[in-house]
Amino acid sequence: MTTNRTFTMIKPDAVAEGNSGAIIQMIEEAGFRIVAVKKALLTKERAGQFYAVHSERPFYNDLCAYMSSGAIIPMILEKDNAVADFRKLIGATNPAQAEEGTIRKRFAKSIEANAIHGSDSDDNAKIEGDFFFAGIEQF
Numbered sequence: 001m002t003t004n005r006t007f008t009m010i011k012p013d014a015v016a017e018g019n020s021g022a023i024i025q026m027i028e029e030a031g032f033r034i035v036a037v038k039k040a041l042l043t044k045e046r047a048g049q050f051y052a053v054h055s056e057r058p059f060y061n062d063l064c065a066y067m068s069s070g071a072i073i074p075m076i077l078e079k080d081n082a083v084a085d086f087r088k089l090i091g092a093t094n095p096a097q098a099e100e101g102t103i104r105k106r107f108a109k110s111i112e113a114n115a116i117h118g119s120d121s122d123d124n125a126k127i128e129g130d131f132f133f134a135g136i137e138q139f
């Protein structure tokens with residue numbers, strides 16, 4: 001296994017409810033190192049760019065409205081096998097199907113307001129990290 005990076009965002013529902021600290025604690029306790037972190041507010045257009053891959057899905061408009069409804073906390077994380085291990089840590093998209101001990105089981109409210117995002121491939125982790133952070137911030 002090689003050390004690599006993934007990208008995550010704590011989503012507006014979790015930030016608004018004051019769950020960011022507990023979520024970051026779960027992430028660090030699972031062995032991830034924070035490479036880059038900030039608080040940000042997406043416009044609806046920018047949320048639409050981030051989720052452009054879903055632009056034909058019926059939930060796309062609602063998703064863009066939700067993702068721009070409040071502050072988010074984007075982060076780049078580093079660990080051995082980061083992308084796959086992080087997907088395991090966050091759990092299923094639908095919290096009703098998320099396993100015990102996962103971030104979504106503990107904090108997600110619904111399939112849409114599901115507390116956290118995690119990249120699904122090394123390539124997307126790089127694209128998504130670059131979406132939020134300049135090169136000099138990724139150390």
Ligand SMILES: Nc1ncnc2c1ncn2[C@@H]1O[C@H](COP(=O)(O)OP(=O)(O)OP(=O)(O)O)[C@@H](O)[C@H]1O
Pocket residue numbers: 059063092093111112113114116117118119120
């Ligand atoms: N059926 C749905 N209804 C409403 N929102 C949905 C639905 N499916 C997905 N979403 C929203 O769109 C996001 C992206 O969907 P995707 O299928 O890529 O899930 P994911 O990979 O688990 O989530 P993410 O990409 O945020 O990590 C989901 O996290 C969720 O917020």
